[in-house]
Amino acid sequence: MKDSDGLLGTTQASYRTFTAVKYLVYALLSFNVYLFLQEELGALEHTFVDGVELGQVIQVFSATIDTTAWVILLLLFELETSVLDDSKIRGPVKWALHGIRGICYVAITYAFTGYYAELVTLYQVEPLLSDACSLLNQEYALLLDLDDYASLDVGNCATVGADVYRIKGFDIIADSATLESARWLAWTDVINSGAWILVCVVLEVEVRLQLRGNLSDQVMNLTKFIKFAVYGLLFVAAAYWGIAGDFLDFWDAALWLFAFIFIELNVFEWQAHTRSAATASGKPVCLIRMTCAACAGIPWPRGSRS
Numbered sequence: 524m525k526d527s528d529g530l531l532g533t534t535q536a537s538y539r540t541f542t543a544v545k546y547l548v549y550a551l552l553s554f555n556v557y558l559f560l561q562e563e564l565g566a567l568e569h570t571f572v573d574g575v576e577l578g579q580v581i582q583v584f585s586a587t588i589d590t591t592a593w594v595i596l597l598l599l600f601e602l603e604t605s606v607l608d609d610s611k612i613r614g615p616v617k618w619a620l621h622g623i624r625g626i627c628y629v630a631i632t633y634a635f636t637g638y639y640a641e642l643v644t645l646y647q648v649e650p651l652l653s654d655a656c657s658l659l660n661q662e663y664a665l666l667l668d669l670d671d672y673a674s675l676d677v678g679n680c681a682t683v684g685a686d687v688y689r690i691k692g693f694d695i696i697a698d699s700a701t702l703e704s705a706r707w708l709a710w711t712d713v714i715n716s717g718a719w720i721l722v723c724v725v726l727e728v729e730v731r732l733q734l735r736g737n738l739s740d741q742v743m744n745l746t747k748f749i750k751f752a753v754y755g756l757l758f759v760a761a762a763y764w765g766i767a768g769d770f771l772d773f774w775d776a777a778l779w780l781f782a783f784i785f786i787e788l789n790v791f792e793w794q795a796h797t798r799s800a801a802t803a804s805g806k807p808v809c810l811i812r813m814t815c816a817a818c819a820g821i822p823w824p825r826g827s828r829s
Contacts, residue, residue, distance in 0.1 A: 541788075548781055548785065549598070549601070551778055552782060555590055555774070555778070556590050559590050559775075560584070562670055562771065563584050563587055565670075566672060567583055569664035569674070569695060570672070581634065582637045584637075586670075588633065588634045593627075596631075599620055635713070638713045639713055641712070642710060642712070644692075645702065645706050647691045648689060648690050648702065651688060655680045663696055665680070665696060666690070668705055668708070669709055685698070686699040687699075704767070708764075708772075715760040718760070721753050722750065725746050729746055757780060758780065
């Protein structure tokens with residue numbers, strides 16, 4: 524089958540456009556790692572000013588670690604669903620892919636704890652009994668938004684609201700309105716991170732059941748419902764970031780949702796050809812190709828994958 528005969532387009536031009544847009548999205552997501560790193564390094568100048576302990580690294584660089592792990596996972600998905608031949612995913616290659624994926628899952632879960640730690644920190648505050656401007660020349664920082672700070676000076680201390688709080692353990696102050704806004708954004712980070720982890724769990728359950736031949740229509744309907752709810756939650760999180768004015772998080776979330784559309788299209792294309800090949804050969808259909816022995820004899824038409 525030719526490239527143009529699949530689900531991803533009816534012409535060579537549409538196929539090339541699809542591929543170009545897909546890899547552009549992947550490149551933009553990779554660049555976001557640098558953007559998050561710059562943002563968190565900027566925040567570090569006002570948070571852990573006395574140095575970062577090993578256990579605090581994840582709280583400081585949670586977004587960078589999270590995004591890096593997800594980019595690597597995305598590229599692994601692309602390799603397995605679009606680039607590598609089925610015959611190549613054997614032995615050392617298979618175990619290398621699985622090992623890297625496992626490390627990424629650990630990093631993603633680790634990043635979730637960092638988001639949660641940051642959320643908890645924003646609730647550990649104490650009222651400031653004096654005026655914000657009384658702290659001038661004491662190297663205090665002013666919280667402007669989540670992960671966004673400015674050195675307290677004559678110009679910005681006068682803009683602080685009446686109810687002022689100090690974040691315990693840090694020389695950082697914020698008024699009640701700013702603190703509430705930062706908390707909502709921190710909650711969004713936690714919910715978004717947890718939702719993506721749930722997506723991974725559902726996918727792993729589907730893989731395990733499929734490999735055992737126990738992936739029934741009832742289970743598929745249940746996982747579809749869960750995915751629909753979780754992806755809906757992810758869209759809501761992206762929309763909130765857009766409304767709240769956090770452009771980088773909104774941009775990153777939108778790109779990730781867009782990227783997973785491409786991965787799903789890769790998988791749909793692969794599933795369609797697998798079913799077609801299974802029907803023609805009389806062999807059982809396998810939706811998860813990596814280690815399914817029952818489908819090992821079904822060839823994948825290399826020219827048909829995106």
